[in-house]
Every structure is written in C-alpha cells, then in structure tokens.
Amino acid sequence: MKILVTGGTGYIGSHTAVELQNSGYEVIVIDNLCNSNADVIDRVADISGKKPEFEKIDLCDREGLQKFFGKNSDIKAVIHFAALKAVGESVQNPLLYYRNNISGMINLLDEMLKCGVDKIVYSSSCTVYGEADALPVTEDSPIKKAESPYGFTKQAGEQMLFDTARVNDFKSCILRYFNPTGAHDSALIGELPIGVPNNLVPYITQTAAGIRETLTVNGNDYDTPDGTNIRDYIHVTDLAKAHVIALERMLNGKNIEKTEVFNLGTGRGNSVMEVINAFEKVTGLKIKYRIGPRRQGDVVSIYSDTGKANQILGWKAERDLDNMMLTAWKWQKHISEL
Numbered sequence: 001m002k003i004l005v006t007g008g009t010g011y012i013g014s015h016t017a018v019e020l021q022n023s024g025y026e027v028i029v030i031d032n033l034c035n036s037n038a039d040v041i042d043r044v045a046d047i048s049g050k051k052p053e054f055e056k057i058d059l060c061d062r063e064g065l066q067k068f069f070g071k072n073s074d075i076k077a078v079i080h081f082a083a084l085k086a087v088g089e090s091v092q093n094p095l096l097y098y099r100n101n102i103s104g105m106i107n108l109l110d111e112m113l114k115c116g117v118d119k120i121v122y123s124s125s126c127t128v129y130g131e132a133d134a135l136p137v138t139e140d141s142p143i144k145k146a147e148s149p150y151g152f153t154k155q156a157g158e159q160m161l162f163d164t165a166r167v168n169d170f171k172s173c174i175l176r177y178f179n180p181t182g183a184h185d186s187a188l189i190g191e192l193p194i195g196v197p198n199n200l201v202p203y204i205t206q207t208a209a210g211i212r213e214t215l216t217v218n219g220n221d222y223d224t225p226d227g228t229n230i231r232d233y234i235h236v237t238d239l240a241k242a243h244v245i246a247l248e249r250m251l252n253g254k255n256i257e258k259t260e261v262f263n264l265g266t267g268r269g270n271s272v273m274e275v276i277n278a279f280e281k282v283t284g285l286k287i288k289y290r291i292g293p294r295r296q297g298d299v300v301s302i303y304s305d306t307g308k309a310n311q312i313l314g315w316k317a318e319r320d321l322d323n324m325m326l327t328a329w330k331w332q333k334h335i336s337e338l
C-alpha cells in the first residue's frame, strides 16, 4: 500500500519512512529539500532495506503537485510533515511561513480531494497550547493565541482539517508533538540543523563536539524547581512509530471521529539543566555552559497528558531521556566524521 510522505527527507519524516517500510508499506516521498538532503533516501534504504521513491517537489508549486498526483493514483494516504519550523525565523519573516505552511497545505488538500485520497496524518505541535493554565496539557486544553507565526500555521493547519472533514468524506489524525529529539539507533539518520541550532539538544551535541564554544541556558529565574524551562522531550523513533499506528487506525476504519487529535509526548517534564545533566551522565563529557537571559517567546513549562494516545492509540513512548541523549550524541559523532 503506497503512502505519500511529504517532507520525508526531513528529521521526523525520514524516521517515519523507516518505520512505515519496516511495517510493510510502500513509501513515496516528496520534499523541496529546503531543509534536507536527497541522500537521506539512501540512508533510509540502508536502514530498512528498501529505497523509498522520491520526487523533488515544492508543495507551493500547484502544477508540479497536480502532475505528481496524476502520476501516482495509487496513493492511499498522506503523512504531512513538509513545513518550515523555526519559531524565531517565523517572527522575522511571517509571510514566508504563511505562504509555505498554509498555502502548501491548501494545495496538498486540494489535490487529495480531487484525487480521492481521503486520509491524512498531520504534524502539529504543542505550541498550539501556548502558555497553558494547567499541566499536564490534555487534548482538550484551550488553544491559546499563537505566540508566533509558526504556531499560527500549525493552528491553521488543524482548523483546515476540521473544516475540510465537515463537508467532505475526509479523515485526519492530528498529532501534537512535544519536543522531538534523539536519532535512529543506526546513527544513519538524525536531525541536521542548518547553521547555528535553535534547539537545545543539537546545541548541546555541537558544543560537546567542539563546533560551538559555549551553550547558553536561556534563563534560570523561571518559577520551576531549578529555575530553567521545562519541556516534554520525546524520542524521534517513538514519535515515528506513533505515525504508523495513527495511519493504521484510519486505514482500518477504527477512528471514532473524522478528525482526531492526540498529544505525543512522554508525559514527563524535564528542565534545561536536567537535559544537560543527562547528556553529561550518559556521555561522560562536560558541557561548557553559561546562564543567559530569557529567550523571547518561551513558555515556562509544558508537558503532555498522554492518556488519550496511550488508551486509544495503544501507543506509549518507550525511550527515556538518557537514550535520547545517547542516540543524539552517536548521530552528532557520525555527522562530525563525514
């Protein structure tokens, strides 16, 4: 059964392509390669023993997308990862984010409806909750005003799916990721940030590898036990496996609602200092860090209630923070050697 993975050469998409192929699905990837490299397809093949089909296509290119769907009438469902994802960049260049993430998704949904492809798994984010009033957040926690244009594009994507399902025979599974990190056990695929990383874990691994001199901890005066922000870090392989389960729920007609929403996290919150300490413990390395000012736009704390995903999807994150740090470090060493 052929599954289209948009953004499939990216970080989470490539890990999901592996899990899909390991579960027997035929994978076809489209990506415009604005934040990834086509050789990821070979590495996915090295891991899973099968090479996914790949076409370089921009979701904003309507004609290209039309031709693609015309040629691939056997696509049964879509897993939609393709988007820009840097929160800070989205504040600086909002229209780039609105055009890419929202227009791209409109084009994709248009083609799916035209071609009778009626199932989609969508990459959303815990950013849709903003600064939550109560923790952990459940899927019913209020959706607050978006803190960034990026966050708004994720809220808009969710809304488009609810509205589309209301008037079409169309099913969606919205997955709200918390903080994906770590890499495949093989160290053949992982996160490849371009330029200076924004995210904590790639910054830690690049500091340990000597690429960055000092990690800045963005504030230690928050109202948390050690004063640093709390997040729910989740291993990318656990996350990837949840996509296969979400897809199969729709393929097997097990979904109760046309549009379903699930939090994907571990349910545990860890502070920035706890992440640094875990990295130092599992690698035996020391990270040079300094305490800096707060970063604009950071929520104080967020972590998930995973009860719905545990009970309804039958999915549970299996890997702990130590494993996330170990695999992220193995991947960093691998790319540093390339």
Ligand code: NAD
Binding pocket: 006, 007, 008, 009, 010, 011, 012, 013, 030, 031, 032, 033, 034, 035, 036, 037, 057, 058, 059, 060, 080, 081, 082, 083, 084, 085, 100, 104, 123, 124, 125, 126, 177, 178, 179, 180
């Ligand atoms: P990524 O940048 O590694 O992968 C996204 C891929 O989409 C890239 O390969 C990029 O080249 C491609 N792409 C972007 N715009 C495109 C377009 N218009 N047409 C075709 N391809 C395009 O990012 P990721 O971390 O794998 O994120 C995947 C999805 O998960 C995104 O939708 C992101 O918003 C969402 N998400 C990510 C995180 C995170 O922390 N990584 C958290 C929550 C949600």
Ligand code: UFG
Binding pocket: 085, 086, 087, 125, 126, 127, 177, 178, 179, 180, 198, 199, 200, 201, 203, 215, 216, 217, 218, 219, 229, 230, 231, 272, 295, 298
């Ligand atoms: N942090 C530092 N120093 C750094 C980088 C990050 O102290 O050099 C801190 C941040 O201030 C924050 C924590 O580490 O307190 C986590 O920050 P990340 O940038 O790794 O992750 P975010 O929680 O800000 O956001 C990430 C992705 C978003 C996604 C969101 C929710 O960047 O795209 O998770 O899923 F939407």
